[in-house]
Amino acid sequence: MNYSQIPVKLIELESVDSTNNYIAKKVLTGDLIPGTVVLAEKQTEARGQRGTKWQSLAGLNSTSSVFLTWKDIKVREQFKISMLVAIGVCRFLRNFNIEAEIKWPNDIYVQTKKIAGILIENQLKGDYISSSVTGIGLNVNQEVFEEGLSATSIIIETGKKENVRLFTMQLYQEIGRTIEQYHQYPFEWIERTYSGFLKGFDEAVTAIWIQKQEEIKIQITAILPDGRIKALVNETDYKLFDLKELKFIF
Template identity: 30%
Template sequence: MESTRSKIIQVLSTNDDNFISGQEISEQLKISRSAIWKHMKELEKDGYVIEAKRNKGYRIIQSPGKVSENTVQWGLETKWLGKSIIHKETTSSTQVIAHQLAMNNAPHGTVVIADEQTAGRGRLNREWYSAKNKGIWLSIILRPTILPYLAPQLTLLTATVLADVIKNNLDLDTKIKWPNDIIIQDKKVSGILTEMQAEQDRIQYIVIGIGMNVNQKLEEIPDDIQSKATSLMIQTGRILDVTNLIQDILITFEKTYEEYCNHGFPIIKERWESYGYRLGERTKIKTFQTVQDAILMGIADDGALLAKYNDGEVKRIYSGEIDWFYNNENSK
């Protein structure tokens, strides 16, 4: 359920720099003038600078730099994504909170954001280092009408969203390493964790977790992953506005998700493959049975990686170890 304060944020943000009268807000939201004044005072505590003039009304002239429900919703031009936002300064994992909310009927498009995760995790329960106020740590609750076996498509969709936001906003050469890592200059900057609660023929809900390194300096990345991880600050040389990036991700996600719902997976598949890390190159793939050279060809509709082996056969890879830095010279 969208809060009254969120609705006030929406009303003020759609009026840009113009004043909007207390009476107009009162009529739109069906609350008293005194209630509006109390909400404005709470917004000021959150760091907003609000100008109030007699016979004119209210306007926000400056928003705070910190992440909160209000700062993310201020100017967030989405129809359904992020209308309900839960923000935590510190939590074990946004995924845990999102699962709890989803099981208690939280609506489609609910977003959980944290400044810090103390037990962030990625695929295969690997630890994800989530430093306070240094990155984007969020989870999105979705209730799609697709069949459960198509759920991996949403991981691939999310990867294209993150790649689009980084490339379009920061002009960085961005790649997607199958299935869910965002790569810049051969180093990971972001990852995705998709988890689902479903029956045989129906998805109850999906939680998509996003972790993105934004403002870490090189020395703030743990020593054991410095050779494999990076941040947007390291890549651009400047501190970035985390709130703006979150808004861009949510806006792009909603647009891309609706394209997917209306037109299916082919457009997502094409976009993913345009970012595909080392597609068309030879690598080494270790599965349960064999270790073989193969050329990475793209992705299948079910999210599998397509690899062409030396005998010409193209196989679907669902799990296995891929030597992403395999030297092509070794196969000549």
């Protein structure tokens, strides 16, 4: 597929359980072309990473998903997709002078507050990823969040209200450009670009080592294609961490 044409089509819904679910069902019936973006004013069962729920006020934010197909990404390298999408989101926000960063693996933060979340569900064919459904929840015009929720939005950061529909289309255009750029360069380009947005890369940050329930200082030094990170722990030893082994504290 030609990623530079994303979004090939925009489907707008008033309400849906989740845009990821909507796309998954349409893919099964063959009713969706690659590059299609689904945007919903309201999601009744929006999901985040690790079974969490994405909280968003109806009509104020961009809650959407895109259907993409792939030819050359192996299952063991599927984290490449997550990296590319996260890079695209950060690049897009930087266009608005919002200093977006990635909290490993793919939450998007502005300083200590979350502005976007990404949920990717891949379909496999043998040793390769055949397609993926990528859901993105991006806070746009919401100014008030639940008590205790560390979140921010475009309007909070810039003071300007945005057209959610136009904003969403521009977001996926940036993601498409990022994927096109990936096809011109080796993995080192993705790792280098992703690292440039990554909180804790070449700087010490605090995290909970979940297995040991221990607070540690880590400095990320490398990202592997399978999503694991190599990090210097407490300035003494290097260790590889998998996706569910750390909880960062900012």
